[in-house]
Amino acid sequence: MDRAEAETILIIDDEESSRTILTNIFQQEYRILTAQDGFEGLKLIQENKNDLCAILLDSIMPEISGLDVLYQLNMAGLTQLIPVFLVTSDSRAAVVREAFQYGVMDVISKPVAPHIVQRRVAAVVELFHTRRRLGAEVERQRDQLIYQTRQLAEMGMGMVEALATAIEFRSDESGEHVRRIHDITCHLLRNTPLGAGLSEETIKLIGVASITHDVGKISIPDSILNKRGRLTPEEFDIMKGHTVKGAELLQYFQQAEPRIGLLYQWAKGA
Amino acid sequence: MERQVRQQLEAIGVQVDEALYRFMDNEGLLLKFLLRFPQDENFGALKRAMDRGEVNAAYQAAHTLKGVAGNLAIEPLFQAASAVVEELRAEQLQQAAERMPALEEVYQRTVTTLKELGA
Numbered sequence: 001m002d003r004a005e006a007e008t009i010l011i012i013d014d015e016e017s018s019r020t021i022l023t024n025i026f027q028q029e030y031r032i033l034t035a036q037d038g039f040e041g042l043k044l045i046q047e048n049k050n051d052l053c054a055i056l057l058d059s060i061m062p063e064i065s066g067l068d069v070l071y072q073l074n075m076a077g078l079t080q081l082i083p084v085f086l087v088t089s090d091s092r093a094a095v096v097r098e099a100f101q102y103g104v105m106d107v108i109s110k111p112v113a114p115h116i117v118q119r120r121v122a123a124v125v126e127l128f129h130t131r132r133r134l135g136a137e138v139e140r141q142r143d144q145l146i147y148q149t150r151q152l153a154e155m156g157m158g159m160v161e162a163l164a165t166a167i168e169f170r171s172d173e174s175g176e177h178v179r180r181i182h183d184i185t186c187h188l189l190r191n192t193p194l195g196a197g198l199s200e201e202t203i204k205l206i207g208v209a210s211i212t213h214d215v216g217k218i219s220i221p222d223s224i225l226n227k228r229g230r231l232t233p234e235e236f237d238i239m240k241g242h243t244v245k246g247a248e249l250l251q252y253f254q255q256a257e258p259r260i261g262l263l264y265q266w267a268k269g270a
Numbered sequence: 271m272e273r274q275v276r277q278q279l280e281a282i283g284v285q286v287d288e289a290l291y292r293f294m295d296n297e298g299l300l301l302k303f304l305l306r307f308p309q310d311e312n313f314g315a316l317k318r319a320m321d322r323g324e325v326n327a328a329y330q331a332a333h334t335l336k337g338v339a340g341n342l343a344i345e346p347l348f349q350a351a352s353a354v355v356e357e358l359r360a361e362q363l364q365q366a367a368e369r370m371p372a373l374e375e376v377y378q379r380t381v382t383t384l385k386e387l388g389a
Contacts, residue, residue: 014334017303021292024293024296024299110337110341111341113291114292
């Protein structure tokens with residue numbers, strides 16, 4: 001619902017000369033709707049609420065009073081969206097106090113002085129328009145930010161996957177190993193008590209983290225990594241060091257995806 | 271505005287410049303409302319409500335009459351109607367009734383002149 005350019009003013013007054021005077025003031029710049037009593041006014045507000053930029057409301061009318069109309073608009077939350085001006089010859093403190101309590105924007109005294117009512121209404125209408133435009137702009141920027149953050153996170157994940165696959169190739173294993181570890185991890189988390197209480201998003205994240213379990217092997221010399229037969233105790237110590245190297249390496253990725261490093265620790269510990 | 275029309279309006283206390291300003295110098299629109307004023311039913315409604323002692327109905331009619339007189343800047347009528355409105359707002363029917371003859375006199379004078387203007 002785009003109310004940014006709403007430009008209809010509703011005039012609710014039981015007396016014809018008052019309706020005509022207000023119409024005459026505003027008809028150059030706004031579309032005008034008029035109602036002769038509160039009931040008709042409420043009906044028109046229901047039907048046109050997305051087009052109304054202001055409501056000029058007489059206070060003393062037969063059937064239901066202006067304050068009654070205002071009260072109902074306030075209850076419906078509409079005084080937040082559409083500025084209501086009470087146009088009244090009765091500006092006793094009690095009336096004004098009650099009007100502001102019910103969310104009136106301004107009280108204008110009758111008989112009206114055209115320039116005063118024109119300027120006051122136009123200023124508020126402009127304010128509401130600007131506020132709505134700014135609100136829409138902020139919302140658009142927030143959506144864009146969320147989208148970009150998500151794209152960045154996906155890029156980070158892609159880098160982790162590429163890195164893990166490269167390591168597996170180096171240690172003479174096919175890239176399929178990475179895929180299988182990922183799939184098995186996710187399968188176990190989805191279908192066994194291991195994954196109890198984890199959201200699908202978390203499961204996917206752990207799946208990606210699982211493929212980094214051997215990423216530290218990039219720092220292990222080929223002679224040890226691909227050695228046929230038993231490792232010497234010294235070689236085994238170096239081999240074991242791949243977990244520490246892996247953790248160090250993944251710290252660089254934390255900028256792109258802060259959760260990866262933590263999950264690596266978790267995967268190694270498990 | 272024609273001088274003669276203006277003079278007649280001023281004779282019944284219409285503040286012509288004030289009224290013209292309210293109608294944003296739309297003289298035709300102002301005269302239309304002035305000449306139509308004798309058909310306004312609020313004074314009659316006020317009298318009937320006063321006779322029946324119906325404070326609320328009397329207040330509504332007096333208030334509307336005051337509003338029209340204010341919009342058209344018929345100052346003496348506006349003042350006389352305001353006096354009645356104030357009493358009725360305080361639900362002082364007796365005091366309101368005491369102010370009715372003054373209002374009626376101004377009202378008749380206003381209507382007579384406006385009818386002549388319209389003829």
